[in-house]
Amino acid sequence: MSGAVIRRRPLMVLARWTSRRACQGRDVGRVNLRRPDQATSLRAAHTLARNNRYYRLSEEIRDAVMTNKPVVALETTIYTHGWPYPDNLGLARHLEDLVRSSGAVPATIGILNGVAIVGMAEREMKELMDPTSKAIKISRRDLAFATSQKISGGTTIASTMMLARRAGIKVFATGGLGGVHRGGENSMDVSADLTELGRSAAPIAVVAGGCKGFLDIPRTLEYLETQGAVVATFADDRVGPVDFPAFWVRDSGIKSPLTIKDEMEAAALLRTNSSVFFAGPVPEGAAISMPEMEEMIAHALRAADESGVHGSANTPFVLSKLKELSQGRSVIANRALVEANVKRGARTAVELRKLFTASNPNVQITYQPSLQTFPDEPSPNILAASSDQKDPLPDILVAGSIAVDTSATYTPFSGSSSPLQPVLQTSNPASISQTVGGVGYNLALAATFTHTPALLLTSVASDTPGKLVLSALQSQGLSTAGIHMLAPSSSNRTAQYLALNNANADLNIAMADMTILESSGPAVLASAQSHITALAARQKADGTTRWLIADANWSAPTLHSFLTSARDAGLATAFEPxxxxxxxxxxxxxxxxxxxxxxxxxxxxxxxxxxxxxxxxxxxSPNxxxxxxxxxxxxxxxxxxxxxxxxxxxxxxxxxxxxxxxxxxxxxxxxxxxxxxxxxxxxxxxxxxxxxxLGAEGxxxxxxxxxxxxxxxxxxxxxxxxxxxxxxxxxxxxxxxxxxGPTEKLEPGQVVSVNGAGDSFLGALVSALVRTGGQKRVEDLVNYAQTASVLTLKSAESVSPELKTLEL
Incomplete structure (x- = not known):
């Protein structure tokens, strides 16, 4: 008897979450922006989630919802059943970064070992997406079974919507909506996505690229109307009524019930409705024409029918067939569509936040965009310089990373059978040191040590490593004026770098976590514009060429933006690969x-x-x-x-x-x-x-x-x-x-660490170019820069302090 109770408990718990009675008829999507009793209701719901072994909110999502930050839910079926490993994990990280770069908080939702998680950590996503997890496709009906059997799976639109609603999340972005299948009037094959949109327990917007073209689009729209769900399509710079999109196709030939201009109009519509479906057309460059798509769909549907594939297995089969028929173009369109919808969803969440705040002037604003500094957060003392302390004006701007560097050099026992390389799959004796580094930091430090003030443009999180690197900046006399401090989160971790070296201190393998630069690039770039303008003005005034150095830890868009902005301002630019x-x-x-x-x-x-x-x-300066x-x-x-x-x-x-x-x-x-x-x-x-x-060759x-x-x-x-x-x-x-040729040939025992040697070379070279004011050319200074590199090779520091003794 007790066993029966235990087996039924997951179903009972999830039923409590899905019941409208649990919300007592309140609009939980707006609770903390309206009456105090509603805020209390959501806090109670979150407390229940904290103590529920079948449903869990991450601390970041709980905090984001309770403090009114824009949050965007992301499903996981797209990863578990749409992309191979590890491409799916890379896509998951990328979509989360897109949400953060738009000023919102991503909430990836999935089921891991029977626990529904809202706001999955990276390690949890990796476990879910690994093929060994044998993740299944989990719709609303499957939730109770998955939790009772401790199964892992990717959540569909229907189940993601349900779980997001329970957390108080108002916006959900994904690829394409399910719909009524062709022949659905007889088979009754209708996606649970449509029914879920008709539920009015709490307001939620789904931003997706219409429904897939192999579905019955007219009947899908008719079904959504019956469910009372509002359907609107983004105009995407088009004028007048537009077609409802069909996933890979921008224009399906069927007019959309409503057309909206932008995310501001989307937020206004969501503000007054319980459930809204926003259809975003696929970007033009990735779209496939309707006639071409229809021909491929006809082939794929015939193949599915001949193979006897029906029900939930039909969509994956058809998608696979379309990938084959389109020679991969359907996958390209799919990714472009998902990325576009995630950006639209994040911007809609941000605009919705603005509307809520405007209509509730008494609400305390606690939200700050995730890519900005956090002025309300107690800052480390090093960021609060005394009024009589002034940083020297920089002659070089360095846009790059700062990180905690850990270096482990193999130190074999006497008589070891492996005197040079560490032995794999076991513990090895080593000399381990930890310093502050990062390519950007090393470049700025090398320039400063060689007597040219440099300003580092980067970001750190307010975590323990972040406070460590900021302290290092202060101790080295580097300005913190270009630093963005971010609240710690799954993607906002102060960068870290791990180098594993052989017995000669030559690098075997390195691991770098630079995720924070991917997400914070636009904010750092925005604040850098004033520094670029000021440096260009000084260059114009005295005629001495000034530089911006950018390292490749940024995303490609941010990297090019730094280089382009500096180039347009008239600055010289250097690139560290x-x-x-x-x-x-x-x-x-x-x-x-x-x-x-x-x-x-x-x-x-x-x-x-x-x-x-x-x-x-x-x-x-590549190798x-x-x-x-x-x-x-x-x-x-x-x-x-x-x-x-x-x-x-x-x-x-x-x-x-x-x-x-x-x-x-x-x-x-x-x-x-x-x-x-x-x-x-x-x-x-x-x-x-x-x-x-070229290392020892010069x-x-x-x-x-x-x-x-x-x-x-x-x-x-x-x-x-x-x-x-x-x-x-x-x-x-x-x-x-x-x-x-090399300025000095080092014996293996003289090399202490290879970290920072190349950065010392470039930092010292650019410093010398600025100091000589054009009187010396690059070739006149290469050996000077090589000497700086050698000094760092012989030092345990990421950049040797002995660079201060170098003379031109």
Whole structure:
């Protein structure tokens, strides 16, 4: 008997959550913005969730709802049944970041081991999405069974809506809505999504891309009308009535019941209704035409019928078939649609918050956008400088990361059978040290140590590592004026970097958590504009070139926005690639990564002879592997097919016989055989000075010379100018290639840590360029920068304090 009670308890508990009686007829979606008794009701509901072993709210979501922050619910069936692992986990992180970058809080909802979780942590999402979890598809009807059997699964629109409502979340964004299946008038195959939209226990908006085109769209709209659900389609800059979208298709041929202009109108509509479905059309660039889609759908439906696939298995089968028939275009459209809807949902939640606040002037405003600083939060003392303390005006801006660096170097026992490499899958003796680092911090510190004030533009969370790195900034004399302090959350964690080295202190593998930069980039960029403007004004006043250095820890859009803003202001720009994976972001020029304010990273390609070169940065300092990664990325992006690229390469004056012999002399046969100088030359139109760090072999400098450069004709360039332009009207003068040997050869025992060595090189180089005011060229300062790098290699610090002793 007791066993029967235990088996029924999950069903009873979830029934309590789904019952309107539990809300006592109140609008729980608005409780904390209206009467005190309603706020009490929601607090009681959240207390029940805290003590309920079948339903759990994360602390972040509980706090966000109770303090009136915009929250956007995200389903998990799209991950468990729509994308393979680990792509699904990457998409989940990306969509959460999109919500945060729009000023809202993401609440990913799923079922893990029988517990319905609103606001899944990353480790929980990873466990759910891993194929070994055998996650099932969980709709409203399946919730009680999943909890009683401790099953894991992705929540559908219906179950996500239900669980979001219980938490007081008012906006839910996803890909496509379920609907009435073709022939549904006989089969009664109607998605539970539609019925759930008709429930009025609490207001909720679902933002999705219409319903999938293989469903019966007219009957779906008719069913929603019967359920009393409001349906409206975003105009998306179109005028007049618009079609209801059909997922991959913008225009289904069936007019939408209502049309709304933007998220502000969406919020106003939601404010006065209990349930609203907002249909967002797929972005134009990813859309598929209706005739083409209908033909593929007909094939897919026939295949499903012939295979006897019906019910809940029908949609996954048809989607898989459409992916095959469209050669992957349906997947591209799917992702573009989901991303667009998540952004729309987040903006709608933000606008709804504004409306609630305006209509409730007595409500205390506790919300701050997640990408802004938190002025109401007690700040560390280091952020509150005394009035008589003034930071020096920076000559260099560094947009990059700051992190807690942990370095573990293998220290084998005497007589070990593995004297160089640690043994896998067991514990190894090691020397472990922890310092504050991060590429951006290292660059700023190297510049400051070499006597050029630098301002770091970055973000940290108000967690323990965050307070540690801020203390480090103060102790090193770096300004905190460019720091954004964020409330800690699943994606707002102060960055950390872990390096595992062999016995020679050479890097074996590194792990980096830079999630915070992905989510906070737009806010840091917005505040950076005033610093860029001020630095450009100083440059104009005294004629000394100033720099912005950006590292690749930012997302591609933010990285390009930093570089574009600095370039437009007249500043010189340097790029630090960070890693082979992130280096390619410099050449990610897709439609999803334009710079802000409508500006693009590159000028439009043109066949005009006087059009600008396609320049992305002034200078960069990759290692050989990062250079190759960037070359591959540029080739994949089709950048070597641009007319302005060809025009620039042709103007270099490279003979038809090639430069093989000349390059072997200017660099080395081994480098030419590896293709390193050739790759650098092909990237010069985008970055006219490339310094490839070669470790113990030194540094290879490849540079595009301007017309009129004295090195083209003078004796000083005779050994290094390997080609000269033959085009009189070109602003390109020629090609400079030079291999700099190492300034000091280190024995393995002399290398303490490789962390920060490359950053010391670039930071010191740019510092020297500013200090010499144009009196010295890059090649005059390469050995100075190499010496800075060597000092850091011999130091346990991320940047050696001995850089302060360097003299030009």
């Amino acid at each position: 960070v890693s082979t994976a992130k280096a390619a972001r410099l050449f990610d020029l897709s439609a999803s990564s334009p710079a802000r304010a409508g500006k693009t990273p590159l000028p439009q390609d043109s066949s005009s002879a006087d059009s600008a070169r396609p320049q992305l940065a002034t200078l960069m 050989a592997m990062e250079l190759s990664a960037m070359h591959r990325a540029a080739a994949s992006a089709g950048l070597f097919e641009r007319q302005d690229w060809w025009r620039c390469i042709d103007a270099l004056g490279i003979p038809s016989s090639g430069l093989g012999a000349v390059l072997r002399h200017a660099s080395s046969p081994a480098l030419v055989d590896a293709g390193i100088p050739q790759q650098a030359i092909q990237l010069l139109p985008f970055v006219p000075t490339i310094l490839t760090k 540094v290879l400098m490849v540079q595009l010379l301007e017309a009129g450069d004295p090195r083209l004709d003078g004796a000083e360039g005779a050994a290094h100018v390997v080609a000269r332009t033959q085009v009189e009207s070109s602003d390109v003068g020629g090609l400079y290639v030079r291999l700099f």
